[in-house]
Amino acid sequence: MPANPEPAGPSATLPPRAKLAVTAGKVAAAVSRTAGRGSGSVIGGKVALRLDPDLLRSLAENLDVVLVSATNGKTTTTRLIAEALKAAGPVVSNALGANMPAGITSALADGSDARFGVIEVDEKYLVGVAKDTAPKAIALLNLSRDQLDRSSETRMLAERWREGLQGSEAVIIANADDPLVTWAASSCRKVVWVAAGQAYREDAWSCPSCGGVMQRPGEDWFCPSCGFRRPQPHWALQGEHVVDPQGQGWLIQLQLPGRANLSNATSSAAVAAVFGVHPQIALQRMQAVQAVAGRYESVQFGGREVRLLLAKNPAGWLETFTLIDQPPAPVVLSVNALSADGTDTSWLWDVDYERLVGHPVFVMGQRKLDLAVRLEVAGVHFQVVETLAQAVAAAPPGRIEAIANYTAFQQLRRDVRG
Amino acid sequence: MSESALRLVWVYPDLLSTYGDRGNVLVVERRARQRGLEVARIDVRSDQPIPTSGDIYLLGGGEDRPQRLAGERLRADPGLGRAVENGAIVLGVCAGYQIMGHEFIDDMGQRTPGLGLLDVWSTRGEGARNVGDILAEPDPRLGLPTLTGFENHQGVTHLGQGVSPLARVTVGGGNGTGDGTEGAWRDTVFGTYLHGPILARNPGVADLLIKLALDVSALPPADNTWYEALRAERIAAVQQPAQ
Ligand SMILES: [Zn+2]
Numbered sequence: 001m002p003a004n005p006e007p008a009g010p011s012a013t014l015p016p017r018a019k020l021a022v023t024a025g026k027v028a029a030a031v032s033r034t035a036g037r038g039s040g041s042v043i044g045g046k047v048a049l050r051l052d053p054d055l056l057r058s059l060a061e062n063l064d065v066v067l068v069s070a071t072n073g074k075t076t077t078t079r080l081i082a083e084a085l086k087a088a089g090p091v092v093s094n095a096l097g098a099n100m101p102a103g104i105t106s107a108l109a110d111g112s113d114a115r116f117g118v119i120e121v122d123e124k125y126l127v128g129v130a131k132d133t134a135p136k137a138i139a140l141l142n143l144s145r146d147q148l149d150r151s152s153e154t155r156m157l158a159e160r161w162r163e164g165l166q167g168s169e170a171v172i173i174a175n176a177d178d179p180l181v182t183w184a185a186s187s188c189r190k191v192v193w194v195a196a197g198q199a200y201r202e203d204a205w206s207c208p209s210c211g212g213v214m215q216r217p218g219e220d221w222f223c224p225s226c227g228f229r230r231p232q233p234h235w236a237l238q239g240e241h242v243v244d245p246q247g248q249g250w251l252i253q254l255q256l257p258g259r260a261n262l263s264n265a266t267s268s269a270a271v272a273a274v275f276g277v278h279p280q281i282a283l284q285r286m287q288a289v290q291a292v293a294g295r296y297e298s299v300q301f302g303g304r305e306v307r308l309l310l311a312k313n314p315a316g317w318l319e320t321f322t323l324i325d326q327p328p329a330p331v332v333l334s335v336n337a338l339s340a341d342g343t344d345t346s347w348l349w350d351v352d353y354e355r356l357v358g359h360p361v362f363v364m365g366q367r368k369l370d371l372a373v374r375l376e377v378a379g380v381h382f383q384v385v386e387t388l389a390q391a392v393a394a395a396p397p398g399r400i401e402a403i404a405n406y407t408a409f410q411q412l413r414r415d416v417r418g
Numbered sequence: 419m420s421e422s423a424l425r426l427v428w429v430y431p432d433l434l435s436t437y438g439d440r441g442n443v444l445v446v447e448r449r450a451r452q453r454g455l456e457v458a459r460i461d462v463r464s465d466q467p468i469p470t471s472g473d474i475y476l477l478g479g480g481e482d483r484p485q486r487l488a489g490e491r492l493r494a495d496p497g498l499g500r501a502v503e504n505g506a507i508v509l510g511v512c513a514g515y516q517i518m519g520h521e522f523i524d525d526m527g528q529r530t531p532g533l534g535l536l537d538v539w540s541t542r543g544e545g546a547r548n549v550g551d552i553l554a555e556p557d558p559r560l561g562l563p564t565l566t567g568f569e570n571h572q573g574v575t576h577l578g579q580g581v582s583p584l585a586r587v588t589v590g591g592g593n594g595t596g597d598g599t600e601g602a603w604r605d606t607v608f609g610t611y612l613h614g615p616i617l618a619r620n621p622g623v624a625d626l627l628i629k630l631a632l633d634v635s636a637l638p639p640a641d642n643t644w645y646e647a648l649r650a651e652r653i654a655a656v657q658q659p660a661q
Contacts, residue, residue: 155483369651373618
C-alpha cells in the first residue's frame with residue numbers, strides 16, 4: 001500500500017486534531033512496513049496517539065464497539081464475533097491481535113465505513129479501553145495464570161476488571177463457569193451469563209470474594225464461606241450445541257478444532273444476539289473461519305503434514321492436549337523464554353505433560369532442556385532436537401502436532417515457510 | 419496406603435502453588451520411585467487438616483492474599499508443628515518460606531505472625547523486586563552442588579541465631595538483606611526464595627530431603643542426564659548473560 005496521507009471514510013468526520021493524528025499514524029505505519037518491520041500497526045497507533053491522546057475515543061464514537069478479553073481465546077473469539085456481526089453490518093477489527101491501545105487505535109483508524117468495532121483487548125488494558133470506547137458489549141471469557149514474572153496475579157486482574165467495569169453501560173457477556181470472570185462481572189448492571197466451560201481450574205479453588213475454599217460438584221461451583229456461587233446461565237455450551245436463552249439448541253460446526261473453540265463460539269453467539277443476529281446465522285458465519293493468525297493451521301513441511309498449535313500458558317496447553325490426534329501421533333514441543341513469553345519457565349510444571357504419554361515427542365526451542373527434565377519426570381518418551389526439520393525427519397508416520405509458546409510459535413511459522 | 423510408603427504432603431495447593439510449585443512435588447515423587455520407594459502423595463487443601471504423620475512436607479509460593487490466608491489457616495492447625503516435632507522434613511518456597519518464620523507482611527501491609535518453625539522474619543523490600551535467575555553456593559554441611567533457580571519476590575528475610583543461611587548468593591538477590599545470604603535452614607526445616615522449581619533445577623536437594631526422611635546417608639544412583647544438561651545450561655546462561 002502506498003503511503004497515502006489522505007484519510008478516508010468516517011475519519012472524514014473526525015475533529016481536525018484526530019484527522020491529523022490518523023494521517024500521521026498511517027504515514028508512520030507505511031514507513032515501518034517499507035522498512036520491513038512488520039505490519040506497522042502498532043507504531044502507527046503510537047504515533048497517532050501521541051498526537052491525539054483522545055483519538056481512540058473519537059474513532060470509537062461512530063461505532064458499536066465490542067470488546068473481547070481473556071487469558072486465552074481472545075484472538076479467535078474476536079474473529080468469530082467479527083464474522084457473526086458481518087451479518088448485521090460492516091466490521092472493523094484488530095484481527096492481527098495487536099491488542100494494546102496503540103494497536104487498537106491503528107486498527108480502528110483503518111475502518112472505513114464500519115458499523116461495528118470488534119476489538120481484542122489485553123487483560124491489563126481492558127478497563128482503560130472500555131472507558132475510551134464506550135462499548136455496547138464486553139465479552140469476558142476466562143482468567144488464569146499467564147507470564148507470571150510480568151503481570152500481576154489473576155485475582156488482582158479480576159478485581160481490577162470488577163472495579164473498572166462496575167459503572168459500564170455495556171452488556172457484559174461473561175463465562176459463568178469461571179469463578180474469577182464471574183467475580184469480575186457480577187457487579188455490572190447488565191450481564192449475560194454463558195456456561196462456556198472451564199477446563200483449567202487451578203486458579204479457581206480460592207473464592208475471589210472471601211478466600212474460602214471453593215466447592216465444585218460437577219458443573220456447579222460455590223463458596224461455602226460467603227455464598228458466592230455460579231449464576232444461572234442464559235446461554236450454554238452443551239456437547240456441540242449452543243443452547244440459547246429460549247432453550248433451543250444450535251449445532252456448532254467450526255473448522256477450528258477443540259472444545260475451547262466450541263466455548264468461544266458459544267460466547268460469540270451470545271454477543272451476536274445482543275446486536276440482533278440470530279444464533280443460527282451467527283454460527284453459520286463462524287463456520288467460515290479457518291486458521292486465526294496461523295493458529296491451528298495445517299501445513300506441508302518436509303513432505304509431512306504439520307499442524308501448528310499455539311499454547312502460551314497452562315490453561316492453553318491443557319486445551320491443546322484435548323484436541324491433538326490420539327497416540328501414536330507424533331508431537332513436537334517448542335518453548336522459548338524471551339520477554340514476550342515470560343523469562344520464567346516454572347509454568348512448565350503447571351502443565352500436565354503426563355497427558356503426552358504414548359506419543360513420540362520431540363522437544364526444541366530455547367528452553368528444550370527445561371522441557372526435557374519436565375518430560376523425564378512426567379515419564380514421557382522424548383528426543384531433543386535442534387530444528388523442526390530434524391523432528392519431522394525422525395517422526396514416525398501420522399500428522400505431526402507442533403505445539404509452541406508465543407515466540408516459539410512465530411519461529412515455527414517462519415520455519416515452515418522456509 | 420502401605421506402612422512403608424514415603425508420605426509426601428503437599429500443603430495447600432489451592433493457595434500456595436504459584437510458580438510451578440507442583441514441580442517440587444513431582445520431582446520428589448519421581449526420584450523416590452526411581453529408587454524403588456513407594457510414595458504416598460497427600461495433597462492437603464486449605465479446608466483440610468494437616469496430617470501429622472507425613473515424612474516430607476512441601477509449601478509453595480503464593481501471592482500476598484493467598485499467603486495471608488495460608489498463614490491464618492496453618493496457624494489454626496497444629497499439624498505441621500507436630501510433624502516437625504516428630505522430625506518431619508519441610509521445604510518452604512517463597513511465601514511458604516516466609517510463613518515458616520516468625521512474621522511476614524500481608525496483603526494489607528500488616529505484620530502477620532507466621533509459624534515460628536524457622537528463626538527468621540520477613541519484611542517488604544524498598545528497592546526493586548528481585549526477579550530473575552539466581553545462583554548460590556549451598557552451606558557446605560549440606561554436601562550439595564551449586565544451586566540454580568529463578569526468584570521473583572519483593573520480600574526481604576532476616577535470619578536469627580537459630581538458623582543458618584541455606585546458601586551464599588553469587589548471582590541474584592536471595593534473602594534481600596544485602597549480606598549475600600539465601601534461604602535458611604535448621605535440622606530438617608528448609609526455606610528458600612528459589613523456585614524454578616528448585617527441585618527440578620537441583621535434584622540433589624530433592625535427594626537430600628529423601629535421605630533425611632529415610633535417615634540414610636546415600637541413595638541408589640538415578641539417571642541425572644537431563645537434569646545435569648539443564649543445570650549446566652542455566653549456570654552458563656547466568657554467568658554469561660546474553661547480549
Ligand atoms: Zn467466598
